[in-house]
Amino acid sequence: MANAITNAAPASMKAAPAAKRRSFGELLATDLRALPVVVGLVALWIFFAIQSDVFLSPRNLSNLLLQSVVVGIMSLGLLFVLLVKEIDLSVAAINGVTAVLMAKFIVDFGLSPWAAVAIAIAAGAIIGSLSARWMTYVGVPSFVVTLGLGLALNGAQLLILPPTARYGLMGSGIEEIAQTNIEGAASWVVWAIGLALFGMLALTNATRRKNAGLSVNFMSELVMPIVVGAILSGGTVLILNAHQGIPLMVLIFAVMLGVAGYVLKETQFGLYLYAVGNNDEAARRAGIKVGTIKMLAFAIAGGVAAIAGILAASRTLGVGVFSGGGVGGGTLLLESIAATVIGGVSLFGGRGSVHAALLGALVIGTVQNGLNLMGVENEIRLIVTGLLLVLAVSIDKLIEKATGQQVF
Amino acid sequence: MSVSNNPGGSSQKRGVPLISMRNIQKSFGSVHALRGASVDVHAGEIVALVGDNGAGKSTLVKVMAGVHGFDSGDYEIDGVPAKINNPSDATAYGIQTVYQDLSLCNNLDAVQNLFLGREMTGSGWFGRRIKRAECEVRAREVMTRMRLGNLSLTRPVGAMSGGQRQNIAIARSILWTPKVVILDEPTAALSHSAAEQVSSLIRSLADEGLGIVIVSHDIHHFVVNSTDRIEVMRLGANAASFRSKDVTGEQVVNAMVGGNEGVNLAG
Numbered sequence: 001m002a003n004a005i006t007n008a009a010p011a012s013m014k015a016a017p018a019a020k021r022r023s024f025g026e027l028l029a030t031d032l033r034a035l036p037v038v039v040g041l042v043a044l045w046i047f048f049a050i051q052s053d054v055f056l057s058p059r060n061l062s063n064l065l066l067q068s069v070v071v072g073i074m075s076l077g078l079l080f081v082l083l084v085k086e087i088d089l090s091v092a093a094i095n096g097v098t099a100v101l102m103a104k105f106i107v108d109f110g111l112s113p114w115a116a117v118a119i120a121i122a123a124g125a126i127i128g129s130l131s132a133r134w135m136t137y138v139g140v141p142s143f144v145v146t147l148g149l150g151l152a153l154n155g156a157q158l159l160i161l162p163p164t165a166r167y168g169l170m171g172s173g174i175e176e177i178a179q180t181n182i183e184g185a186a187s188w189v190v191w192a193i194g195l196a197l198f199g200m201l202a203l204t205n206a207t208r209r210k211n212a213g214l215s216v217n218f219m220s221e222l223v224m225p226i227v228v229g230a231i232l233s234g235g236t237v238l239i240l241n242a243h244q245g246i247p248l249m250v251l252i253f254a255v256m257l258g259v260a261g262y263v264l265k266e267t268q269f270g271l272y273l274y275a276v277g278n279n280d281e282a283a284r285r286a287g288i289k290v291g292t293i294k295m296l297a298f299a300i301a302g303g304v305a306a307i308a309g310i311l312a313a314s315r316t317l318g319v320g321v322f323s324g325g326g327v328g329g330g331t332l333l334l335e336s337i338a339a340t341v342i343g344g345v346s347l348f349g350g351r352g353s354v355h356a357a358l359l360g361a362l363v364i365g366t367v368q369n370g371l372n373l374m375g376v377e378n379e380i381r382l383i384v385t386g387l388l389l390v391l392a393v394s395i396d397k398l399i400e401k402a403t404g405q406q407v408f
Numbered sequence: 409m410s411v412s413n414n415p416g417g418s419s420q421k422r423g424v425p426l427i428s429m430r431n432i433q434k435s436f437g438s439v440h441a442l443r444g445a446s447v448d449v450h451a452g453e454i455v456a457l458v459g460d461n462g463a464g465k466s467t468l469v470k471v472m473a474g475v476h477g478f479d480s481g482d483y484e485i486d487g488v489p490a491k492i493n494n495p496s497d498a499t500a501y502g503i504q505t506v507y508q509d510l511s512l513c514n515n516l517d518a519v520q521n522l523f524l525g526r527e528m529t530g531s532g533w534f535g536r537r538i539k540r541a542e543c544e545v546r547a548r549e550v551m552t553r554m555r556l557g558n559l560s561l562t563r564p565v566g567a568m569s570g571g572q573r574q575n576i577a578i579a580r581s582i583l584w585t586p587k588v589v590i591l592d593e594p595t596a597a598l599s600h601s602a603a604e605q606v607s608s609l610i611r612s613l614a615d616e617g618l619g620i621v622i623v624s625h626d627i628h629h630f631v632v633n634s635t636d637r638i639e640v641m642r643l644g645a646n647a648a649s650f651r652s653k654d655v656t657g658e659q660v661v662n663a664m665v666g667g668n669e670g671v672n673l674a675g
Contacts, residue, residue, distance in 0.1 A: 026567065029567075205540070205541070208539070208540070208541040209544075211541070212541040212542060212544070212545045213545065214541055214544060214545060259534060262533070262534065263535065266532065266537050266538060267532055267534060267535040267536060267537055268527050268529050268536045268537075268538055269534075269535040269536075270535075271520060271538060274513065274515055274516060275513045275516060275524055277515075278513040278514055278515040278516070279511070279512070279513045281509075282509075282511035282512060282513055282524070283513070283524070283525070285495070285507070285511050286511070286524040286526070287496060287525040287526070288524070350513070350514075350515040351515055
């Protein structure tokens with residue numbers, strides 16, 4: 001009898017070996033998290049390609065990508081805030097007010113566009129960090145702080161604007177951002193540099209693992225990512241070149257995605273964002289300065305929103321009341337949040353990655369672009385986008401229920 | 409009895425204890441939480457702190473771990489008065505705590521949880537880059553030493569069972585080779601077989617020479633069967649001290665609720 005009891009422990013230890021092969025459900029909940037969005041995006045493309053002959057033309061795909069850039073960048077900034085389990089409802093207002101600020105410095109004060117851009121981005125980052133400071137010191141939820149701040153910034157935006165309610169930026173130099181394309185050989189040089197950086201990162205990680213005596217799966221850790229990355233990015237460059245080259249705006253978005261991806265996956269700060277978002281008490285006990293991490297996340301969201309605002313101003317050749325989505329953030333705020341969530345970022349913290357910003361923005365851009373081509377009115381677009389948001393989150397929940405896996 | 413002059417201490421002469429707390433007093437405003445509590449922890453020994461809610465056992469381990477300061481009394485580590493003002497001071501002295509909630513981040517894998525806040529890093533382009541490979545090797549060593557080599561290091565710990573999560577939390581506490589590990593209710597949320605695994609793990613740590621302090625309500629199974637010494641606390645002071653192998657759960661519970669005033673069977 002006594003033997004039976006003492007034997008029980010080792011036996012049950014053996015009974016629970018680490019599952020070497022993961023179930024499809026678990027994969028969906030972890031590594032293949034992006035799969036439903038990708039499938040959805042491809043389905044949308046097939047649908048619109050059937051509906052419209054021009055949808056898959058290089059010209060239209062270039063446009064689609066350009067249309068998605070502003071929302072995509074906003075979404076990338078929001079990702080940092082959502083990761084730490086907060087929300088920033090002032091990003092659209094930051095986008096607007098910093099763009100107007102930049103325009104004022106250029107038009108009224110004759111500042112160089114470079115300096116004005118730097119001021120706008122710094123202002124965005126400072127505004128973001130201030131709302132985080134208010135939140136952590138006073139203990140007001142970020143939802144409330146940024147809702148109020150957003151309205152206040154909308155007011156400030158109207159105050160900064162001249163009586164004509166618009167600053168034109170034609171001829172200021174800012175419009176060149178949206179009008180610059182990288183064509184021909186230059187575009188392939190850019191592609192090669194990007195791919196080389198990505199490959200180097202994968203290679204250094206693999207060599208380090210090998211040197212440390214860990215197993216390295218060269219196919220799945222090195223060859224596959226580089227080949228898939230090369231094909232996807234190369235295909236994109238090919239399509240863009242068939243129209244007018246890589247728009248500078250798209251390149252800026254791509255660089256930002258790359259930098260953010262590196263920060264989130266490789267750096268200590270990136271890891272702490274995930275830790276704080278999942279269990280801030282555990283993070284605090286581990287010695288992580290939770291307040292500082294949150295402040296940096298909001299500063300990034302603010303600065304990134306300012307960049308999006310500058311690009312939007314460049315595309316529309318000016319700023320005005322409409323900048324930043326208009327009062328209350330309008331569709332810009334809602335679409336930015338929707339893109340982030342559709343892409344797979346959790347509103348409850350600690351989950352999401354950079355491809356969420358890209359995929360989410362592409363879904364929203366595709367719906368807008370495709371329905372436009374079909375001649376469907378704006379109201380239908382809002383309905384479709386809204387339903388897609390609910391659908392995306394529902395699919396997440398269904399996977400969670402069906403597999404019993406919490407989705408991370 | 410000579411032992412009554414040495415409340416909270418082991419009667420066996422085994423040299424200087426790793427931790428020696430004597431007559432610790434601690435008040436929170438008007439609440440007198442500790443009224444002269446004492447406890448010794450020796451190398452290789454598993455000490456259980458038991459008591460009813462409000463008896464002061466949690467406060468005592470929090471003082472030990474540097475979460476709370478204390479008003480008066482002596483706190484010595486290796487026979488030298490300890491200067492502990494916060495949890496990281498305690499960590500520097502080699503005292504690690506595994507909280508009841510485990511303090512794990514469910515979205516991170518075992519390696520990331522093990523090193524959380526203490527990652528090995530090198531310089532990078534945007535902030536410090538984590539040396540993942542080095543961390544993983546070190547994590548694997550610790551897990552193998554704990555006979556947990558078959559636990560996945562790359563799955564999010566949220567996808568693991570309660571026992572596996574408890575084991576990871578313990579592995580994390582011993583990653584930096586502490587002298588003393590404090591475990592708060594290590595078996596509270598576990599099934600019987602998972603609790604057995606955890607207690608055999610704790611025993612193997614003690615066999616390696618660590619001092620273990622356990623706060624537990626699981627008197628009848630875990631405390632009586634898997635520890636060496638039981639300190640019963642009541643109303644902020646030591647009520648009784650037992651050698652675990654000489655006592656039944658009934659006797660311990662009796663001491664907890666005040667049935668056996670001043671009994672000391674440890675001698």
